Amino acid sequence: MKRRGLFSIIFDYAGAKKKYYVFSIITSLISVTAGISPFYFIASIINKLIEGRNEFSAYSLDSILLLVLFFLKGAFHIVSTSLSHIAAYQTIKGVRKRAIDSLALASLGDVKSHNSGSLKNTLCERIDSTEVALAHIIPEFTGNIIGFLGTFIYLMIISWQMGLIALIPFTIGMVSYLTMSIGYEKYWNNCINKTKVLNDTAVEYINGIEVIKAFGKSESSYKKFKKAAKEGADCFVEWQRKCNIAFSIAMTVAPYTLLAVLPLGGILYYHGMITLEVFVISILMSVGLISPLINSMGHVDDLHKAKTIFSEIDEIVSMDHLNRPSVSKNTPKDSSISLKGVSFGYEDKEVLHNINLDIKANSQIALVGPSGAGKSTIAKLIASLWDPNKGDIYIGGVNIKDLTLEDYNKMVSYVSQNNYLFNVSILENIKMGNLNATDEDVIAVCKKCGIHDFIMNLENGYNTIVGDSGSHLSGGERQRISIARAMMKDSKIVILDEATAYTDPENEAIIQKSLSALAEDKTVIVIAHRLSTIIHSDDIILVNDGIIEAHGKHEELLEKSELYKNMWLSHIAGKDSDLNA
Numbered sequence: 001m002k003r004r005g006l007f008s009i010i011f012d013y014a015g016a017k018k019k020y021y022v023f024s025i026i027t028s029l030i031s032v033t034a035g036i037s038p039f040y041f042i043a044s045i046i047n048k049l050i051e052g053r054n055e056f057s058a059y060s061l062d063s064i065l066l067l068v069l070f071f072l073k074g075a076f077h078i079v080s081t082s083l084s085h086i087a088a089y090q091t092i093k094g095v096r097k098r099a100i101d102s103l104a105l106a107s108l109g110d111v112k113s114h115n116s117g118s119l120k121n122t123l124c125e126r127i128d129s130t131e132v133a134l135a136h137i138i139p140e141f142t143g144n145i146i147g148f149l150g151t152f153i154y155l156m157i158i159s160w161q162m163g164l165i166a167l168i169p170f171t172i173g174m175v176s177y178l179t180m181s182i183g184y185e186k187y188w189n190n191c192i193n194k195t196k197v198l199n200d201t202a203v204e205y206i207n208g209i210e211v212i213k214a215f216g217k218s219e220s221s222y223k224k225f226k227k228a229a230k231e232g233a234d235c236f237v238e239w240q241r242k243c244n245i246a247f248s249i250a251m252t253v254a255p256y257t258l259l260a261v262l263p264l265g266g267i268l269y270y271h272g273m274i275t276l277e278v279f280v281i282s283i284l285m286s287v288g289l290i291s292p293l294i295n296s297m298g299h300v301d302d303l304h305k306a307k308t309i310f311s312e313i314d315e316i317v318s319m320d321h322l323n324r325p326s327v328s329k330n331t332p333k334d335s336s337i338s339l340k341g342v343s344f345g346y347e348d349k350e351v352l353h354n355i356n357l358d359i360k361a362n363s364q365i366a367l368v369g370p371s372g373a374g375k376s377t378i379a380k381l382i383a384s385l386w387d388p389n390k391g392d393i394y395i396g397g398v399n400i401k402d403l404t405l406e407d408y409n410k411m412v413s414y415v416s417q418n419n420y421l422f423n424v425s426i427l428e429n430i431k432m433g434n435l436n437a438t439d440e441d442v443i444a445v446c447k448k449c450g451i452h453d454f455i456m457n458l459e460n461g462y463n464t465i466v467g468d469s470g471s472h473l474s475g476g477e478r479q480r481i482s483i484a485r486a487m488m489k490d491s492k493i494v495i496l497d498e499a500t501a502y503t504d505p506e507n508e509a510i511i512q513k514s515l516s517a518l519a520e521d522k523t524v525i526v527i528a529h530r531l532s533t534i535i536h537s538d539d540i541i542l543v544n545d546g547i548i549e550a551h552g553k554h555e556e557l558l559e560k561s562e563l564y565k566n567m568w569l570s571h572i573a574g575k576d577s578d579l580n581a
């Protein structure tokens with residue numbers, strides 16, 4: 001990924017609001033100029049006093065201009081920060097939208113390679129923390145730097161010696177400041193990494209709280225969290241300790257231009273090298289010279305932070321996206337599915353080898369095979385969660401790479417055993433399958449899926465809030481709601497990947513019956529370990545070790561495949577032992 005400069009990244013994300021930044025910088029410049037100019041008029045007043053002029057008219061114009069400049073400074077500062085805040089929040093919104101869009105378009109593998117704690121931290125807290133940089137630094141930093149340059153050039157014009165003398169304390173302060181910057185990136189990255197570890201550990205701790213409690217591991221898990229918290233704090237303390245002395249020297253010496261201007265300017269004046277007027281103006285202008293720079297230095301830290309955060313965002317935004325056109329190039333003629341020479345591996349390990357598979361439109365097929373054989377991987381490739389490394393997948397004769405993700409997603413519903421429920425009502429969760437559905441449509445689908453009675457028995461019926469990730473419901477209940485949501489989508493291809501794994505046999509029979517009714521004009525791919533639920537499939541595909549070992553109807557496979565026969569016999573034996581238990 002090409003690394004970009006901070007300002008190019010910010011302007012890119014600001015989109016149409018970047019002109020606000022430009023106006024904000026211009027108004028900030030006017031404000032800074034109005035803030036520095038009074039030193040000139042004060043010097044003018046002092047010089048007139050030295051000359052002994054005591055008529056009011058000699059001072060009135062200077063005084064009025066001082067007052068006007070004071071108001072201009074304040075007014076333009078308000079305008080500048082208002083504009084920069086609008087641009088800042090627009091930029092943050094743009095960043096979040098682009099990052100979320102990118103996650104939706106990236107392959108599941110790329111998304112999962114990022115820890116969810118770190119992703120959440122970057123997209124929520126860390127991006128929010130750039131507000132200071134975005135709203136304040138851009139106008140103030142540029143305004144202050146240019147304000148400093150303007151004042152310095154003016155001083156050099158009236159006396160180059162006084163201009164250089166005024167810079168002496170600042171130069172000493174800078175040398176000290178620069179020693180602090182040695183290893184800055186290393187320290188800063190270390191702090192960022194430790195903070196990420198802390199976030200990831202906290203998310204892991206919360207997500208795994210059930211297992212931690214069940215296995216009595218709370219103390220050791222807490223130790224891991226405590227260690228991450230301690231290291232997170234220690235790295236900041238260590239960094240602070242390293243910077244403290246240099247920073248204090250820099251901040252104490254740098255602003256005191258008078259340390260050099262008074263004695264050295266006095267010597268120049270004494271030897272007649274500068275006039276009294278130049279001496280007085282230099283004293284006053286030098287006081288205003290450094291403060292804009294000191295203000296800017298205070299922002300350096302925020303700039304570094306913003307740069308790191310925006311680089312992280314850039315990484316998310318530039319994740320490899322699934323290779324899809326923006327407009328579908330063709331329309332599938334039906335819901336048939338073909339895999340041609342498909343191979344796929346997670347990272348370096350190939351788990352599917354040259355798969356060729358034809359699934360007829362509106363047929364019901366099952367993928368069976370030993371654990372780890374590659375069934376779910378085939379289903380996920382068909383659901384377009386990943387792209388194959390080799391080979392292609394066709395729907396209704398059209399390569400899925402020629403369809404937009406949106407069109408494709410309309411055609412395919414994928415229900416896994418871990419389908420996520422949002423922390424809203426059952427009604428809203430099911431409506432996510434079809435945002436145009438009415439309450440009556442939802443109820444009709446739930447009746448067909450056999451979950452209407454269960455929902456009506458809940459205290460708030462369809463308005464029951466399901467809790468975080470559906471935690472107020474049992475695994476089986478969650479799955480049945482997920483199936484209803486998929487059915488609500490009414491797509492032509494339905495993939496059920498262990499979708500009834502948590503359901504008890506009685507409810508599974510109800511679901512299977514309703515699925516058959518709902519799936520009449522659909523292509524349905526079922527992955528199920530309970531072989532008795534798929535024996536009536538039109539075609540049973542036996543997957544073993546990443547290849548398709550055999551396929552056919554149940555009876556055919558019993559005859560021609562030893563592996564299938566053994567799986568069936570052990571399934572029957574398991575059922576018998578369940579019944580005898």
Ligand SMILES: Nc1ncnc2c1ncn2[C@@H]1O[C@H](COP(=O)(O)OP(=O)(O)OP(=O)(O)O)[C@@H](O)[C@H]1O
Pocket residue numbers: 346347351369370371372373374375376377378
């Ligand atoms: N996200 C992943 N990253 C790395 N390897 C993975 C990932 N998901 C699956 N695998 C590996 O790919 C292989 C096939 O897994 P897959 O889930 O497709 O098998 P399966 O037949 O569906 O198994 P099961 O019946 O146990 O669900 C396995 O060796 C598994 O360990």
